[in-house]
Amino acid sequence: MNTKASTDDFFASIAAKSDSGALRGDYTHADERFVVAQNWDAYTPQQHQLWRRLYERQARLIPGRACDVFVESLNALDVSDGIPRFDRTTEALFKATGWELVAVPGLVPDQTFFEHLANRRFPVTVWLREEHEFDYIVEPDVFHDFFGHVPLLFNPIFAEHLQEYGKGGLKALKLDGLAFLARLYWYTIEFGLIQSPEGLRVYGAGILSSGGEIEYCLTNPAPRRIPFNVERVMRTLYKIDSYQETYFVIQDFQQLFNDTAPDFTALYQKLKACDALPADTLLPAETNLIVA
Ligand code: PHE
Ligand code: FE
Numbered sequence: 001m002n003t004k005a006s007t008d009d010f011f012a013s014i015a016a017k018s019d020s021g022a023l024r025g026d027y028t029h030a031d032e033r034f035v036v037a038q039n040w041d042a043y044t045p046q047q048h049q050l051w052r053r054l055y056e057r058q059a060r061l062i063p064g065r066a067c068d069v070f071v072e073s074l075n076a077l078d079v080s081d082g083i084p085r086f087d088r089t090t091e092a093l094f095k096a097t098g099w100e101l102v103a104v105p106g107l108v109p110d111q112t113f114f115e116h117l118a119n120r121r122f123p124v125t126v127w128l129r130e131e132h133e134f135d136y137i138v139e140p141d142v143f144h145d146f147f148g149h150v151p152l153l154f155n156p157i158f159a160e161h162l163q164e165y166g167k168g169g170l171k172a173l174k175l176d177g178l179a180f181l182a183r184l185y186w187y188t189i190e191f192g193l194i195q196s197p198e199g200l201r202v203y204g205a206g207i208l209s210s211g212g213e214i215e216y217c218l219t220n221p222a223p224r225r226i227p228f229n230v231e232r233v234m235r236t237l238y239k240i241d242s243y244q245e246t247y248f249v250i251q252d253f254q255q256l257f258n259d260t261a262p263d264f265t266a267l268y269q270k271l272k273a274c275d276a277l278p279a280d281t282l283l284p285a286e287t288n289l290i291v292a
Contacts, residue, residue, distance in 0.1 A: 011023075012181050034109070050134075061214050062074070065218055084271065097153060104125055152205075171264075179233075226287070237279050245279040246281070
């Protein structure tokens with residue numbers, strides 16, 4: 001159903017939501033899947049230099065904070081030198097888990113996004129933020145998309161899960177369950193924490209690509225850290241313009257896979273009938289994991 005009409009809806013809804021009334025990327029050369037050429041040669045030396053600085057800052061924060069699979073895959077990727085070539089990474093990634101990277105101008109319609117994931121294609125934004133956005137950026141750029149998301153795609157269970165998520169997204173569109181599935185993505189793929197024998201670790205891309213939240217989420221006493229539960233996550237609202245008020249903690253990626261495997265049809269029905277919880281909720285029965 002990737003019709004001209006749904007594409008027009010996408011741009012209309014973006015225009016209504018954002019101040020500038022437009023997305024930042026150049027969508028004029030995108031094909032019907034919103035894919036573009038990365039055009040790697042067009043990046044300037046200044047942009048590669050900015051990537052290196054973003055990478056260095058983040059790489060210094062990673063040890064002891066990111067989960068092991070992230071650290072290992074990031075190192076193997078060898079992308080500290082400048083904005084990576086997506087085709088080079090795809091070669092290694094395809095061998096590891098059968099995923100490919102596709103270049104996109106920026107955010108894409110939900111349907112398109114889910115179709116990519118369901119087919120093991122991960123959309124990566126081509127443009128890099130500007131100097132004044134070093135610490136904070138509104139729309140995802142190539143640094144967030146690549147640094148934050150790509151390393152975990154090398155993990156077979158995570159890779160499997162993300163494909164299932166994509167299929168689940170296409171299904172949720174038909175069941176009017178998108179709001180719930182979006183919360184699941186937010187609190188796992190973007191802002192998830194994972195338990196390790198050495199303590200809490202980060203696997204969410206929104207945290208891994210953030211200079212401030214990566215420390216905050218693990219040690220600041222203010223936010224809640226609650227054991228992951230699908231229904232609880234799907235009921236919980238989130239903020240997009242501040243650090244999270246609640247983090248959900250998985251035991252391992254197998255748990256994420258297993259807990260999201262059941263058919264969500266009945267769950268969506270149930271959730272539609274109950275109120276959403278504010279982002280800072282702690283229910284009476286819940287334990288807030290204490291951090292050092
Ligand atoms: N099990 C979900 C459903 O039936 C699909 C899904 C899988 C969603 C994995 C998210 C993650 O709708
Ligand atoms: Fe992201």
